[in-house]
Amino acid sequence: xxxxxxxxxxxxxxxxxxxxxxxxxAPKPSQKPSPQxxxxxxxxxxxxxxxxxxxxxxxxxxxxxxxxxxxQKGPERFDRGNYxxxxxxxxxxxxxxxxxxxxxxxxxxxxGSDVTIHLTREPCIDAPGSAALxxxxxxxxxxxxxxxxASNSSPPEKNAFRLVLDHxxxxxxxxxxxxxxxxxPKIVNQSEDDADDADKKKPPVATIxxxxxxxxxxxxxxxxxxxxxxxxxxxxxxxxxxxxxxxHDGKKLLFTRNDSKMGSxxxxxxxxxxxxxSKDLVHxxxxxxxxxxDDSRVAYLQSQDQKWRVLSSALNAPExxxxxxxxxxxSLNGWxxxxxxxxxxxxx
Numbered sequence: 001x002x003x004x005x006x007x008x009x010x011x012x013x014x015x016x017x018x019x020x021x022x023x024x025x026a027p028k029p030s031q032k033p034s035p036q037x038x039x040x041x042x043x044x045x046x047x048x049x050x051x052x053x054x055x056x057x058x059x060x061x062x063x064x065x066x067x068x069x070x071x072q073k074g075p076e077r078f079d080r081g082n083y084x085x086x087x088x089x090x091x092x093x094x095x096x097x098x099x100x101x102x103x104x105x106x107x108x109x110x111x112g113s114d115v116t117i118h119l120t121r122e123p124c125i126d127a128p129g130s131a132a133l134x135x136x137x138x139x140x141x142x143x144x145x146x147x148x149x150a151s152n153s154s155p156p157e158k159n160a161f162r163l164v165l166d167h168x169x170x171x172x173x174x175x176x177x178x179x180x181x182x183x184x185p186k187i188v189n190q191s192e193d194d195a196d197d198a199d200k201k202k203p204p205v206a207t208i209x210x211x212x213x214x215x216x217x218x219x220x221x222x223x224x225x226x227x228x229x230x231x232x233x234x235x236x237x238x239x240x241x242x243x244x245x246x247x248h249d250g251k252k253l254l255f256t257r258n259d260s261k262m263g264s265x266x267x268x269x270x271x272x273x274x275x276x277x278s279k280d281l282v283h284x285x286x287x288x289x290x291x292x293x294d295d296s297r298v299a300y301l302q303s304q305d306q307k308w309r310v311l312s313s314a315l316n317a318p319e320x321x322x323x324x325x326x327x328x329x330x331s332l333n334g335w336x337x338x339x340x341x342x343x344x345x346x347x348x
Contacts, residue, residue, distance in 0.1 A: 052093045052102050053119065053177075055184050058163040059126075060175020068117065068165055070177075071184055075106040075117055078167070082333070084214045086167075088115055110217040110229055113168040124162040124176035169219055216250025216273070228253060228273055237271050239278055243288055247295045254281075254289040254298065268300055270315075281318040288332045290341070299324065299341055301332050310343060 056070040065081040074090025091105040096118070104117040159176035166172050216230040226237035230250050241255040251273050259265040268282045268289045281289075285303035292299070292312075299312045302321075307328035313321035324341065333342040 052095070052104075053121075053161065053179070055179060055181045056119075056161065056177045057180035057183055058117070058119075058161075058165065058175060058177040060163070060173055062174045063171075066165075066173050066175070068163075069180075069183060070104060070117070070119075074104045075115060078115070078165070080170075086110065087213060108167065108169070110214065111169060111219050111227070113170075115168070116166045118164045118166075119177060120162045121160065122162050124159045126157050126159065126176055168222075214250075215248075216246055218244045218246050218253050218255075220244075226253075226255060226271075228271075230273060235273060235276065237278070239269060239271075241269065245290055247291050248293070249295060252291075252295070254291065256287050256289065259283070264303075268298075282313075282321070290332060290334045292335050293338055299332065299335065301329065310341060 054070060054072050057067060058070065059065075059067040067079045068075055068088075069077045071090075074093055075088040076090065078086040078088055080086075087109040088106040089109050091107060093105070094103050095101070096103050100121040102119045104119065106115040106117070107113070108115055157178075159178045161177035163177040164172065164174050216228060218226065218228045220242070221227050224240060226239070226241060226244065228235050228237065228246075237253065237255070239255075239257055241257040243254075243256040245254040247253070253271040253273070255269055255271070257267045257269055259267055264285055266284070266286055267280050268286055270279045270281050271277070272279075281298065282300065282302075287301050289298050289300040291297075295315070297312055297314055298318070299310060301308045302311050303309075308330070309323055309327070310325040310329065310332060311321040312324050313319075325343070327345065329343050329345050331344045333344065335341050
């Protein structure tokens with residue numbers, strides 16, 4: 001009987017403290033479950049602008065005065081000082097970076113060379129003489145300012161864009177660009193179904209004047225070969241050389257060939273496009289040959305007594321060259337008229 005009572009009391013003790021026997025801890029009333037953090041959906045990427053600036057005039061003076069027109073489809077024309085204009089065929093336009101820069105791609109219509117223009121929307125100050133090749137006057141306010149006597153001392157104009165033009169054969173040109181809608185034909189957004197409007201059937205009047213496609217183009221290709229392009233016909237000159245000078249009719253080419261490793265001995269060569277024949281005109285310490293306005297005479301530089309002088313000869317009698325200027329010159333730049341040439345010496 002006594003053992004039975006001890007067993008019952010043991011059961012009562014065990015039943016009253018189950019947690020202590022099995023090492024469990026009851027949850028505290030003050031503890032609360034941690035709330036779940038909801039993740040917000042990722043914000044969509046900001047859309048990139050597909051609007052490219054058009055109707056622009058890019059211009060600069062590095063390395064020589066130059067300008068480029070960018071129309072509705074892209075680059076249209078590239079001008080340089082003392083060179084014929086280059087017609088450009090637009091290819092494509094793409095955005096660069098954060099939407100404030102663009103790349104315009106084009107082809108030189110005469111040589112097929114790649115032309116790339118990088119345009120950035122940022123303030124740009126004109127360099128002296130950079131606007132020398134603008135194709136049309138600026139608006140009236142700027143024109144009046146340019147006509148004032150103090151215009152030469154006025155600060156350069158600030159432009160809205162910075163521009164870098166890279167021509168695969170000519171090189172790199174840096175400058176500024178501005179909106180120049182006045183240089184392009186007016187764009188009229190009218191319905192073509194309006195038969196009563198006869199004016200809309202007329203082609204737009206272009207403000208770009210005095211522009212003629214070059215009769216022929218001579219250039220060095222990436223392999224260093226001389227190429228002449230006349231219309232759709234292209235020919236490779238068999239000889240190598242530099243200082244290319246095309247005749248005004250585009251049928252003959254003058255160029256200089258180096259005949260010695262030191263470059264002192266040279267030959268001025270005449271190449272005829274129609275026949276494909278080459279002829280040595282002058283040999284010696286000579287360089288920089290230029291055609292007269294009527295293509296009948298040739299002027300070039302010859303070194304004598306350690307200075308460069310100007311000589312001129314008839315094309316059919318190169319051996320009878322006569323000196324035109326015996327002073328010391330640095331370079332010859334071409335004919336102004338049938339009796340005058342343009343050259344530079346160390347001072348002028």
